[in-house]
Amino acid sequence: MRRAQKAGVVIGLALVMALTMFRASDPQLLTRARETTFDQYQRWAPRAFEDMPVRVIDIDEASLRQFGQWPWPRERLAALVEALSAMGASAIAFDMLFSEPDRLSPRNVVRDVPGIDPMLLRQLPDNDEIFAQSIDGKPVVLGFGVSNEGGYLPPVKAGIAFTGESPVAAPPRIRAATPLRPELEARAAGLGHISLNPGSSSAIVRAIPLFLSEGEQLYPNLALEALRVAQGASTYLLHGAPDAPDIITSVKIGDFVVPTPAAGELWLYVSPDTIGRYVSARHILSAGGASAEIRAAIDGSIVFVGTSAAGLQDIRATALGENVPGVSLHAQSVEQILSGRFLSRPDWADGFEILSIAAMGSLLVVLTIFVSPAIALAAGLLITVCAILASWLAFAYFGLLLDPLAPVVSGTITHFAATSFRFLITDRERRAIRHAFGQYLSPSLLYRVENTRNALRLGGDDRELTVMFVDVRNFTEMSERLAPTAVVGFLNTLLNALSRHVTAYEGTLDKFIGDSIMAFWNAPLNVDNHTRKAVLAALAMRETLARLNAEDAFGFGPEQKVGIGIGIHTGVACVGNMGAETRFNYSAVGDAVNVASRIEATCKVVGFDILVSDETAKALPGYGLLEAGALPLRGKSGRTKLYAVVGDERTGSSKEFADLYLVHEQLIASFHVRAAARRKTIALAKLKAAALGPELEAFYDAISVRSDHFLQSSVNDGDLASRTTDGGHDLHDLERIRRRGPFPHLVDSD
Structure with missing residues (x-):
């Protein structure tokens, strides 16, 4: 192994270790990215709405217009309970708080009137008492909220049993709760917390804690209590890990079992919000009574009483990107339990994802450094496709929430870093080779050697x-x-x-x-x-x-x-x-x-x-x-x-060359055999050439020497048979010389 390869492996594995530790620390950035991925899965394949025995009694805008602004007198809520109970509701859960006395109660209205007779005051109706009497003996579940003040904690209306180690430390903590009116607390069939995502900084409700814990006692949520009361069950059975405390693996409520992650949460698998889930409160309280269709919808159903009115600010965001009334999420929790369609973030998911980052990163480092960046890229793309496909199939068929994003992003970073390192080393070696061979080869040849196959x-x-x-x-x-x-x-x-x-x-x-x-x-x-x-x-x-x-x-x-x-x-x-x-x-x-x-x-x-x-x-x-x-x-x-x-x-x-060229052409065209005339033309050419450089002087000297050599050799060989008295040639011989060219001793003979 070359030293550069060793360095690449060390740096690559160090990066893989850093990415693995980063994932193990699970910062908020990764959590948000993971949750966004799971939200997208739900948008691709949301839970289909099924007509189940779960309804939301909606105090909507139409109900407020008909019966007045909120809060309503509790005698009207008592009438609502009486009507729902008469229609056969199996459980009636209120997603609202009853922590203060009803200010619209007649007794409370005249309490501060000067001179009021105390005996008369006691005889006036009390709406809280009316409401308490209406829920007495009926399957009514009241809600309480989480508070950071005071020391009040509500009573638990059901027994809680568990198998394995005690799981009381697993759920989110509760320090105190909003107090309920004593008369209401005592007569309610069930009490449940209405907190949908306590402690979460996200506006999207993705998981609902089924229980809250103060360290010794567990407090069920509203949906769980409604399901228990509807079945007439008296106990929750929590299953924990045999050898590990503070873990809840599932919760049994009557005939239903809810698988949970360690903290005992229910991952919401939401369906699109639909009007089929809601019944307006005004239809229940109408003077003529509810229609047969509404009576049939309420009969045997678990009903949640809440509000969708915008002014009451109980609107929550879901994984589908919808804004829905908070009460509908309690209803959807029960729908999900009844349908048996759960989402699960297994406890081994974090370990599996961390291990996959380490394994995939190490593989990509080895492939990139020792084999080829292209093969590493192909392997990385294949792993990416397989990871995303496996994550999607696990969600679609088994409801498992496995994060493909962290391993894929980590693998991409690792491959990019390892490839960059290899190319830096290759480039350094190439520059060294270029420097060495550049002493012998031209840049164009080096380019050909580097970029041409079989060069x-x-x-x-x-x-x-x-x-x-x-x-x-x-x-x-x-x-x-x-x-x-x-x-x-x-x-x-x-x-x-x-x-x-x-x-x-x-x-x-x-x-x-x-x-x-x-x-x-x-x-x-x-x-x-x-x-x-x-x-x-x-x-x-x-x-x-x-x-x-x-x-x-x-x-x-x-x-x-x-x-x-x-x-x-x-x-x-x-x-x-x-x-x-x-x-x-x-x-x-x-x-x-x-x-x-x-x-x-x-x-x-x-x-x-x-x-x-x-x-x-x-x-x-x-x-x-x-x-x-x-x-x-x-x-x-x-x-x-x-x-x-x-x-x-x-x-x-240039003009200088044009003048010389004209003389040179004359020398070529009329190369006389008379030595004096020839030398005169050559001398003129040399004179013209002086302006163009010293090289041409030797050029014309050579022409003169070669011409003299030709004439002497021609005379000796008898090529010129007839000469005039002044040393010239007859016309026939001159024509032969012209046809031979400007320098006849340098051309082929006729």
Whole structure:
């Protein structure tokens, strides 16, 4: 295992441990995210509303308009109890508090009247007493609220038994309760707390505590008491864990068993709010009595009396995103118990989710560091899909609430961190490789090696290239005079300065051959205008060499100048990796490469530093080119037409070059055999060329020498059979010379 891999594993596992501990601490952020996920599940598949024997007697806006504002006199509530009892309600539960005397009671209304006879006061009706008498002997359950003041705790109307260890410390704590009117407390069949989500900071009611505890006694909630009273049961049976105290696993109420998490809560599996659950209180209290349909709905039902009036502020939010009367949630609790459709957040869920974070994170770290980030990503996506699918199926078919979010998010963070670390290491190694190989390969070749599949296989492809050869003039002579270390220093200075222009103009630096450079364009990547870029690189080399000579960069003194020759040819060559499987070079071979090499060697004969072939010249319209003749190249059967590169398009469009080009064309078109006339034209050309650079002087000197050599060889061979007295030729011979070209000793014979 490499050190970078070890570091990656250590950092990755440390991150996994941190994420695992973060989940184990279960901060509010994760709790809210988990609850939101479970809410979404309920919205996708809510519990269907079933017409069960559970009804809400709603003190709605219509009831308040008919019977007056709230609170109503308790004698009216007594009438409501009498009516519901007569209709056969199995339990009547009030989701409201009766902690204060009824201020609308006649006895209380006149109590403070000055001079009132106490005997008369005692004879006046008391609404609290009327209400107490109405609930006496009837299945009425009253509610009490949780308070932080006082020490009142209501009596428990039912026995509480348990199996296993005592679970009294499992439910949420209650310090005190809102006191009930003594006469009501004594005559109620059941008492239950009406707190829906005590201690919760969320506005959404998701779970209702079935019991509250003060440490020694348990207090059931309103819905549980209503269900107990409706069945006539006298005892709750709580099941706890055999060897673990403070855990409630289920609650048995008569014939019904409610599975619970450790704290004894009922996770609400709500159904959409519907009018079928409600009966308006005005229909129960109507003068003509309730309709047969309402009587049938009440008969045998557990009824909860509460209010939906907005002004009374008993509106709660559900997991479905609905705002409903709080009393309806008590009714839904009983509906859920009767239907047997429960949601359960098992006690092992937290441990399972924490373990899954650790296991999945460790797996992703190993896959990312040792195998491949892509495979790790595929594995992570598969695990994510499986986790979400398993969580949804567990909810839909078994009512289990398992959080897929924490493992998925933790796995995503782990994969991103491990992948980022691996790419940082890979990038560092790649930069090191680039730095090492950048001394030998062009950036374009490095790009090809990095991004092309099988880029390092042996073999090649035929493609059009522009090939350049650069050679130092008189290098052998310089080497004789210099020490070997000085020769190396000279070459490093020169070749480093010249080769930069190859890569700057998108060329591929093939190799250094002693004092020579071989480069080509249009491979390994396609290069637009590759011929022009090769010539521009050559012109930049000319300028760089002139600057180095002017600065005496080689230390040879101001009198000794270094010269180079550059040959460029465009043609088809085979380019690719060549050599052995264990050691090879990216290079080009073929006739185009040979021609470029021979053109470079011909620079000495022509007396010019940059020569290009006719094929290259055709791709350079507007450049400053002068025809140099058709020359025989070593190893070639025919002759190759060459051009001297004076400059780029700016040079080609200048007045100085236009003047020179006109004279040069005259020299080509009317190359007289009279030596005086010929030399006069060459002298004029040299004069015009002076404004364009010193290179052209040697160029025209070479033309003169080559022409003299041709005329002498022609006379010796008897090619000119007839000469005039002034040394000229007859018209027939002059025509033959013109057809041979501007430099007839460099073209094929007729």
